[in-house]
Amino acid sequence: xxxxxxxxxxxSASLGETVSIECLASEGxxxxxxxxxxxxxxxxxxxxxxxxxxxxxxxxxxxxxGSGTRYSLKISGMQPEDEADYxxxxxxxxxxxxxxxxxxxxx
Amino acid sequence: QVQLKExxxxxxxxxxxxxxxxxxxxxxxxxxxxxxxxxxxxxxLEWMGRMRYNGDTSYNSALKxxxxxxxxxxxxxxxxxxxxxQTDDTGTYYxxxxxGVRRVFDYWGQGVMVTVSS
Numbered sequence: 001x002x003x004x005x006x007x008x009x010x011x012s013a014s015l016g017e018t019v020s021i022e023c024l025a026s027e028g029x030x031x032x033x034x035x036x037x038x039x040x041x042x043x044x045x046x047x048x049x050x051x052x053x054x055x056x057x058x059x060x061x062x063x064x065x066g067s068g069t070r071y072s073l074k075i076s077g078m079q080p081e082d083e084a085d086y087x088x089x090x091x092x093x094x095x096x097x098x099x100x101x102x103x104x105x106x107x
Numbered sequence: 108q109v110q111l112k113e114x115x116x117x118x119x120x121x122x123x124x125x126x127x128x129x130x131x132x133x134x135x136x137x138x139x140x141x142x143x144x145x146x147x148x149x150x151x152l153e154w155m156g157r158m159r160y161n162g163d164t165s166y167n168s169a170l171k172x173x174x175x176x177x178x179x180x181x182x183x184x185x186x187x188x189x190x191x192x193q194t195d196d197t198g199t200y201y202x203x204x205x206x207g208v209r210r211v212f213d214y215w216g217q218g219v220m221v222t223v224s225s
Contacts, residue, residue, distance in 0.1 A: 001168075034211045036152075043201060043215035044152065050209045087152055091210035095167045096142075096154040 002026050002090050006099025012107040013078040021102045023088035025069045032092035035064055035073045038085045038101075047086075048073060080106060109133035111141070111202050111216035118222050119192050125221060129185040129202030136160065136178055140205040141185045142212065143176065147198040157205070158185050192223045 003026040013019045023033065031051040036044035046055045048064035051071055061076045075082055083106050088099040115127035129141060136158070143155040156166040156176045164176050175188045185202060199218040206213040 032209055034209070036212070043218055044212070045215070046211055046213050049207070049211040055213070089152070089212075094157075094165055095169075096210075098152040098154070100151045 001095055002029065002093055002097050004088055004090055004097050004099040006088055006102060008102060009100065010103040010105070012105045013075075014107045015078055015080065017078045017107075019075045019078060019104065021073045021086055021088075021104075023066075023071045023073075023099045025071070025090055025092075028068050029090045029092035031067060032090055033064075033066065033071045034089045034091065035062075036087045036089065037082075038087065040084070044087065075104075078104075078106065109204065109214045111204060111214060113200060113202055113216045113219040115200075115219050115221065117220060118224065119196075120225050121193055121223055123192055124188060124190040125192050125196070127187040127200055127202075127219060127221075129187070129216060131183050131185070131202075131204070134204065136180045136183060136185065140210075141178075142203050142205055143185075143187050144201045144203055144212070144215075145196075145198050146201070146218075147195070150198075155187070155200075194223050197221060197223045 005024040033051045035048040038044040047058050052064045063074045086102045110132045112130050119125050140159050142157045146152050158176050173189050178185045199220050201218045202216045203212040204214045
């Protein structure tokens with residue numbers, strides 16, 4: 001199985017601050033990487049797919065980058081509504097696997 | 108619009124079988140793949156398995172011996188059955204729709220919380 005190592009586990013940011021979350025795959029996943037946001041008590045919501053493509057309706061302050069085994073999610077200008085858990089997920093090979101998550105809080 | 112909704116018992120006794128239903132609307136099960144994903148309380152997400160648009164299934168090898176996914180296209184429903192439940196099977200179970208060549212999950216159900224306890 002492809003292991004997805006996500007860091008950091010938790011992060012605290014001030015409003016307006018830029019934050020980054022990283023995912024490292026145990027093997028190359030050819031940009032088959034998605035990022036999801038999960039607010040407390042809610043279902044995950046797709047933010048980014050194909051490593052860098054913004055899902056319809058997602059604010060442009062969210063962006064994704066990376067290739068091969070290393071990928072990152074950036075939030076340019078933290079907003080109150082961005083407080084949530086974030087997960088990466090590879091869909092390159094079955095079983096699909098997720099990162100362990102990053103808890104993002106407002107400082 | 109696209110919707111998925113999970114239903115099933117909130118409480119299951121250890122060693123018993125879990126049966127969940129995902130009822131979908133706004134799309135056809137013969138055109139899209141539907142997956143099951145679960146999440147233990149306060150923890151991360153685990154992919155469980157998939158019902159393909161053509162009826163084929165795929166399972167997480169860690170669960171394969173206990174898990175079965177089926178469907179009824181006439182009722183727009185996908186079913187999950189998992190036997191020999193233990194306390195670490197406690198969590199929220201989601202069904203989700205797969206979209207596109209990148210196989211991302213673009214719509215999720217609200218989830219159903221399942222507690223395994225006597």
